[in-house]
Amino acid sequence: MTDDAVTSPTSSVKNPILVRERRRALIDAAVEVFFAKGYHACRVADVAEAAGISQGTVYNYVNSKEDLLFMIVEDHFLAYERIVGSALEPARTSREKLDALLKGTVEAIFKYRKHYVVMLRELHHVERNRRRAFMQLAAEQRKFCENILVEIAEEENLKIGNSLLMSNLVVFLPSFLISRGWDFRKEVNEQEVAEFLIDFMERGLRQN
Amino acid sequence: MTDDAVTSPTSSVKNPILVRERRRALIDAAVEVFFAKGYHACRVADVAEAAGISQGTVYNYVNSKEDLLFMIVEDHFLAYERIVGSALEPARTSREKLDALLKGTVEAIFKYRKHYVVMLRELHHVERNRRRAFMQLAAEQRKFCENILVEIAEEENLKIGNSLLMSNLVVFLPSFLISRGWDFRKEVNEQEVAEFLIDFMERGLRQN
Amino acid sequence: MTDDAVTSPTSSVKNPILVRERRRALIDAAVEVFFAKGYHACRVADVAEAAGISQGTVYNYVNSKEDLLFMIVEDHFLAYERIVGSALEPARTSREKLDALLKGTVEAIFKYRKHYVVMLRELHHVERNRRRAFMQLAAEQRKFCENILVEIAEEENLKIGNSLLMSNLVVFLPSFLISRGWDFRKEVNEQEVAEFLIDFMERGLRQN
Amino acid sequence: MTDDAVTSPTSSVKNPILVRERRRALIDAAVEVFFAKGYHACRVADVAEAAGISQGTVYNYVNSKEDLLFMIVEDHFLAYERIVGSALEPARTSREKLDALLKGTVEAIFKYRKHYVVMLRELHHVERNRRRAFMQLAAEQRKFCENILVEIAEEENLKIGNSLLMSNLVVFLPSFLISRGWDFRKEVNEQEVAEFLIDFMERGLRQN
């Protein structure tokens, strides 16, 4: 199995700067329109227009409509890594790390909520192999989280029960805002939701 | 706004028993095929075949492909009410009610996971008005849950913080199994996940 | 290697009489329009219109535009077999057979000249496997011809030299009308060309 | 009717040597790729690449993709004239001329078989006017041939029957190798085919 099958789409355009710029515009445009109307309800022309290029030009940077979806998901994961990574950097004690992890995860998902929604809704359209690659990525993300949890648990002499389930829960919970936000957005602001979630997780983590 | 716009699809067939039977078959068939391949990848003919009727006949019981989606979502909510309702029936003390609520919610979502997945993935395809009606239904479901939580909190002298968020969280959490199951299904059986979730929720609810 | 890959296209329509009728209409229509404007210059809609059905309906009887080409070629070969077959039926002596063979071949190609032109021009568009199958068919056709030539040669004590080349030449020569007709059609009528060709072949066959 | 419409394509490039060189490369490249994959299956970019220039540059030497086809056909006819011309040059007696004519024709078509195949297959794509011009050219070629035949017939007191048909046949027959070669190439080498054809023609020409 080659890794090639699951990497970024190829481009017929040679200038790498141009490729980066146009792809950025395409991802941003695709996130907006896919989020607003759904992947299937959008024509490639809609994305092109939103990106400020012509329909045909899209295919100089992407091999198929599905590639656009792929790039969104990829973008989301890279952003998660970036955000959680820089949240963890200054953390020294394990307690600080836990805090950073929770806050980073919440922040990442909150910030990239449109990416996230599109990913959840439409991931099943990306080709089997690629999808599997993302499952893998997501699993690694989760393991990264598990390691920190275990480390903290040991240091703080904390029982966290099944660390597999617990770490899964940590990466899962922030999607709460996205899944249910429509029901409480008017009453509670985002900051409060973040705090609520972090509190809830911390309480849930202390098992005894 | 007429209620008509958001009620079940109309049928050209007069015999109500036949209508019920065929619709049941259609819902079951649609859940299976939509779950397996996604709403857009399935043709109406696929659903018809799975339901054991011909393509044309589908339109004697349903007005559009979207109706099938609608019926699935409706079916899911009815099932939720039924399951949580009968779980709560024997409960007397508020503690028993809380227990019944959590367990019922978990059970309902676990049992109807295919309905649930299809609903999450594809709800955005159903027409604006109908979708709004479902939001309303979901909101009521959640309020029902909130009322019980508040009642219990008062009786047990428990602080549950923001009851709006908390009740939302309760109806949200069981989807954990569905969203992340792929990452732990091999290691942890379903019963354990249910217990883990119920524990976690109970712990999270005690705010002091 | 399955034979399936090279057989007639499949149809979603179950009524075999309807299938036969519509396919007949499609072949006739396709021959006309492909002959007149070329395979690539014709849209499927052109063929549909010429066949008196709608664009979408074409695909109830055919899986792709290429299938139309395939059916034309197939039709041509079947017609050849039919025509040469019935020309040979009454022939008794080997001399009569030779005569029948030459006349039948000329008649078949003359009658189905549009099929023939389309086939020559566009055969290279049909998929590798199918094309190979037709080469095979054509080769068998030619062998059938070779057998008769050899038989006659023995009976009549005739030297025909390389029978492989000679039989190839016999099936090839009638295409003369089609390839060069534009240059002499105004001066010479078809019957004369047929006689000329048959004479030429007979003369060419007597080698000594 | 202006001659302009049917002459070689115009070029934006002034340097005539460059034009000649690039066009040579383009024709050679186009013959190869059109022969291999067919005119429609080849993109202009394919030809450009095979010719060692960039896609855009093609249009400095050619006005359209069709021009490439045109140039191939033109190249073929020029080559025919050149080859038959120099074959005829040393011929003195009419018998030598006949010999030279037949051999030259066979040689020309054999040598330029790729040109020939592309021409037969794709000529119908070139615009009506230009196509007509080629018909004219081909007719002249044929007349040139007819004149020789008639001359020889008179000198040798030979009946060749309908000289229009006969001369057409002479220019037509060499395409035998190309049309049917796939069926005998493995068994008979090219030289043998050439001899077979020349024999056959000579025999066929003697009508008595």
Added chain:
DNA sequence: AATGAATGAGTGTTCATTCAT
């Protein structure tokens, strides 16, 4: 009430051609 054939609107993708650099 059931069937399945007919319809045609809708869309992803290709590629000849143009043109700014």
Added chain:
DNA sequence: TATGAATGAACACTCATTCAT
């Protein structure tokens, strides 16, 4: 003169929906 990125017209094919039987 050469390049290669941008363009948009064109088209095969799908499939939800209709309707005659």
